[in-house]
Amino acid sequence: MGKILMIVLSVLVPPVAVFLQRGVGADLVINVVLWILGAVPGIVHALYITLK
Secondary structure (H helix, E strand, O other): OHHHHHHHHHHHEEEEEEHHHHHOOHHHHHHHHHHHHHHHHHHHHHHHHHHE
16 A cells, blocks of 8 residues: 555655655655656656655
């Protein structure tokens, strides 16, 4: 059940999903920048982090 919730969060609010998976760090900064530049790159990165 937790994995499904993380996938949903990755699609809706990618930085939150990355934060919950990895905490504050380089992955979060990368995801926020990608999300600001375009929603799709941020979602792809969050899904990568979540499913890795």
